[in-house]
Structure formats: structure tokens, C-alpha cells
Amino acid sequence: MPELPEVETVRRRLTPEVEGREIVGVVIRRPDIVGYPTVPKFRVGVLGRRITGVSRRGKYLVFYLSDERLLVVHLRLSGHLRVLNNGTPQRFERIRFRFSDGRSLVFIEPRVLGRVYLVAPEEVSGVLKGLSRLGKEPISREFSADYLQRQLAGRRTRIKSVIMDQRVCAGVGNIYSDEALFRAGISPMRPASSLSRQEVVKLTQALRKVIKAGIRYLGTTMSDERYLLPDGSRGRFGELLQIFGREGEVCSVCGTEIRRIKIGNRSSYYCPECQR
Structure with a gap:
């Protein structure tokens, strides 16, 4: 999507x-x-x-x-x-x-x-x-660590599902949630409320950075070409993906094999060593 x-x-x-x-x-x-x-x-x-x-x-x-x-x-x-x-x-x-x-x-x-x-x-x-009913966008000034921490408080739902909830993180989907969690070093399976303040800060920053990078490189066009620019050309952020769609490849940080699991009927990719 x-x-x-x-x-x-x-x-x-x-x-x-x-x-x-x-x-x-x-x-x-x-x-x-x-x-x-x-x-x-x-x-x-x-x-x-x-x-x-x-x-x-x-x-x-x-x-x-x-x-x-x-x-x-x-x-x-x-x-x-x-x-x-x-x-x-x-x-x-x-x-x-x-x-x-x-x-x-x-x-x-x-x-x-x-x-x-x-x-x-x-x-x-x-x-x-x-x-x-959309929530804040990660590239907006209102999307702060304080905002995100309030959204996570008391929620046992997996963090991947929470940051894909459009009432929490407007515009975030499967690709950019995986990329942000990898950059923040957080497992997609963690309960949302289990994140420490430092982890919430890291995730806030990672979401902002990965979304801005996605815009800078014109979005992500996968092999199915579900997304194309209005002139029919492809987005280039797919070349920079570190974790999404890379099941079986080695992590660029630690060399561990990247795994894929299902969370909420969506494929989620993560490094079991880097993301805890």
C-alpha cells in the first residue's frame, strides 16, 4: 500500500x-x-x-x-x-x-x-x-516523544501494530514501520507499553527520519509495481531498505539472518540480534 x-x-x-x-x-x-x-x-x-x-x-x-x-x-x-x-x-x-x-x-x-x-x-x-480520525504524522512538529509515549501507555498490543494504527501514526504502513523499528533497535513483537523513555525517543526519531528519507527518494516501488509516480517512473527508496523484504539475507549491522513473521496478517521483517 x-x-x-x-x-x-x-x-x-x-x-x-x-x-x-x-x-x-x-x-x-x-x-x-x-x-x-x-x-x-x-x-x-x-x-x-x-x-x-x-x-x-x-x-x-x-x-x-x-x-x-x-x-x-x-x-x-x-x-x-x-x-x-x-x-x-x-x-x-x-x-x-x-x-x-x-x-x-x-x-x-x-x-x-x-x-x-x-x-x-x-x-x-x-x-x-x-x-x-487520523493521528499525528511523524514528520509534523506535533509528533513528539511525549505524544508517542502517551499513545503507547497501557497498551499491550505489539508495537508494530500500534505504530501502523492510523489514529496514532498517520501515514505509516508496513514498510516504514519495519524500517523505523529496525533503526530504533526495537523488536516489532514488543508490547507497546514496554518501551522505555529512551526507546520511545529513538522510535520517534527513527520514524521521522525514515519517512523523510522515503519522501526524498520518491517513495518505495517494489517488484509488483503497486506504486508508481504519476509519470510512470519508480520510487528509489527501495534501494535503501535495510530490513523490509529481506528475509534470509544478512543484517547489514550484525550479520544475523533477517527473519519474517506475521503480525496482524502482515509480513514483518526484523533482526533478532539488533532488535530487542
Whole structure:
């Protein structure tokens, strides 16, 4: 699933391509890609609107429209957005927004889990509860060791699951949680409340650093290419992964074999020697 670095990269690349563009056509190839409102209301609601800005919150992309409504895109596990100069349907294309300059913004989603929503600002809390309940982002000033320690207090849940909880660490998913825990020297299996103050500080710093590095290197594109940039190119952070996806390889720090376990139905990678 695209995480904060991937979605932020998409936002930065899309903004100059779509800002100020008028939506003159909508082609909905899978009606279930529209999460809200109904398909007819969605179509009418976006036609003739200009995109006045693009922002991101957690893993959500938010396009601001000229009538002050919000076009919200959630990429989910495998969605990505492309800006194309032709009208040729793409494989797994689910919805296409045509602009007045002849180009299109295309949502490609192999697994059909991603969604688009058209909401007024006052509707967000009722329609997009996940968006309205997001916690702090690790790259924000508000994400401090004090904040994280409060979130971990009294929780026996494994630390990996807690920092993937979007109500705690907005935008953090499987890849960056593993990388941050490795850098902090913390086992993903530890109960959240068992972390010492020093470990919480290390984890706070590791989360911030790894997320910023992910953004700097344009996100992580794995071999399945679930994530691609809007021009179809690949993110480069995968070349810098120290632990994620490296089962059976040796740890770059101590030489111990990297292991994979399941936590919450997700594969988690760790070094049994470096992470305690």
C-alpha cells in the first residue's frame, strides 16, 4: 500500500500538472470506485470545476475544487494516479478526469479497493471517518516523544501494530514501520507499553527520519509495481531498505539472518540480534 512518502511524492508531482485545470469530462469505468455520493451526483458535481489546490493527510490525497468541495482519493493497496496526454484506456483504469487542455488524470487500481469521494468540508467527519480520525504524522512538529509515549501507555498490543494504527501514526504502513523499528533497535513483537523513555525517543526519531528519507527518494516501488509516480517512473527508496523484504539475507549491522513473521496478517521483517 502506498504510505505517507509515496502519497506525498504523488501530491508534489501532481500539483503543477493539475492545479488550475478544469474538469470537462469524467469517464467512470467501475462505478464502485466512487465511494460518495452516488455516481450520477459525483459526475455532475465534478464537471466544470477547477482544481484549485492539492493537499495530503496521512494516505489520503485531497483535491480542492472551485466550488469549495473536496475530491478525496484513497489509493489503498495498489492504486496510483497517472497524468496522460491520450485517451487510450489503460489496463485497470477505473476513473478518468478529462481536463480542458486535452490531458487526463487517470486512477489505475488493479485490486479495486481504492475509492474517490466528493464531499463538502462539513461532510468529511460523517463520510470519511478514517480521514477525520487520523493521528499525528511523524514528520509534523506535533509528533513528539511525549505524544508517542502517551499513545503507547497501557497498551499491550505489539508495537508494530500500534505504530501502523492510523489514529496514532498517520501515514505509516508496513514498510516504514519495519524500517523505523529496525533503526530504533526495537523488536516489532514488543508490547507497546514496554518501551522505555529512551526507546520511545529513538522510535520517534527513527520514524521521522525514515519517512523523510522515503519522501526524498520518491517513495518505495517494489517488484509488483503497486506504486508508481504519476509519470510512470519508480520510487528509489527501495534501494535503501535495510530490513523490509529481506528475509534470509544478512543484517547489514550484525550479520544475523533477517527473519519474517506475521503480525496482524502482515509480513514483518526484523533482526533478532539488533532488535530487542
